[in-house]
Amino acid sequence: MKKVSIFLIICLSAWISVNNPVVNNYVSSLRDSALPAAKQSDPLYQSIIKNASTYEIPPSDAKVDRVWKAIPGYNGLKVNIGASYKNMKSKGVFDEKKLEYTQVKPKIHLKDLPPTPIYKGHSDKPMVSFIINVAWGNEYLPEMLATLKRHNVSVSFFLEGNWVKRNPDVAKMIVSAGHEVGNHSYSHPDMQKLTAAQTREQILKTNNIIEAATGEKPVWFAPPSGSYRDETIKIADELNMLTVMWTVDTVDWQKPSPDVLINRVMSKIDKGSMVLMHPTESTAKSLDRLITLIEKKDLEIGTVSELMSEERLIK
Template sequence: MHVYVLNRQRVWRGVVLTGLGLMLLAWGYWFDHTLRRTVPASAMQPVYQGSAEQKEVALTVNVFWGEEYLPRMLAILKEENAPATFFIGGQWAEQFPRMVQEIAGQGNEIGNHGYSHPHPDQLSVAGNLNDIRRAEEILAKINGSRPQLYAPPYGEHGPAVLEASRDAGCRTILWSVDTIDWQKPSPEVISQRVLGKVHNGAIILMHPTAPTVEALPGLIKELKKQGYHLVTISTMLKHMEGEKQDR
């Protein structure tokens, strides 16, 4: 009788533990999917450029350093009435929340540049998703909205990166014109790199550097002179979707 009671206790203990395990799995599944925004499978592919039919370009600025150059950059964008899309790193945003608010408050778009600036192609899907969501939470607390655009550090966009971005409800944004301004070339070289390759729907990659700021006023004026409209990435994507619906 004593052995029977002990065995029955073990059975019930196993049933309870199994039930708790199933409940935790179900909760984890629910929690993950409540955070996941729906993005079509086609949106998993990275975006390099906008529509070839639209005379528009998008300036993008990846920010994980260079805060000393941002006030002047923002002033130039405001003076030229030229909105840009700023992809902000989470760790940087934690240090400079007011600057993030200033960027957004001026009418620029805020995107996600991950939290810690890792090499995304060296991470798993879960690792990338965690890095994206950590930055997302910080930016949401600062601005009150979650970015739906993600620019992966170093432009790395292997399968695990794209899947994580999709699962986070983001579009992965790359570029078609690279200033390579992180190497600190002269302002003239930056301008030549852009104007020599600019095209309809170009996404132009920049960073907050001294030569970039120096080149920016003349670069924007020349783009406008050539008939280009400067828009945010979201505006560019809306125009692309509108064209698809019209076909």
């Protein structure tokens, strides 16, 4: 009888061990803890570790360049050893095409820099941005928006506050089409000649009007005609806005032919470029071909926010 009882107790204990989640989790943890050791002894795993540094790229800190002023940072790349091993395990051989990466953020960001204008993005980022300043030219906006939509491209429109006040529906249409909106002052003055109070009013008034019309609060400020002084940049910074200029000017207000405009841009455009435009006939007629040629250079077209982002584009 005692032997039967002992047998039943043993069986019951075994059943509990098999069906008890706590016990099962413990057993699983013991089993899983043995995997890394086995994995690390695998020549493939060791090969990935050995070669990882060859493919890794250190992050690039934001900085103030002597010529180009504020330059955003750019994420680095670190090989994800575990994920890369998993990708290569089935064939058991090292294959650089199956490497997985983790992005590594820089230590210094754009927001850490002193108030400084921005003329371009990071020179390693295969992206450019269109800055379209709008204070007039309504008749050309529908064609430009249609071209951007056809190419599935989003850009940044910098709107004059007074223009938005007169054309709230058009401003709303620009945002609804997926584009970013920035601040281009209220009445297009020479910002260099304004007092601090006048500068603050031009920026705040425009922000309020844009937000009321579109629901978007601008974070980028583009001074009219690129005119500013150090105080202008500081006031924008106090209002939590960064000041952007441009890398390449279409000079479209001079009504160049499409060929002249396109050659002007394509001869200078490169990674990180910001291209200044306006809603003009020259730009409207050039935009389709310009987008195609830029994309053929393996450059993406994005908003200013996308260009300034530290996120690395992995081709």
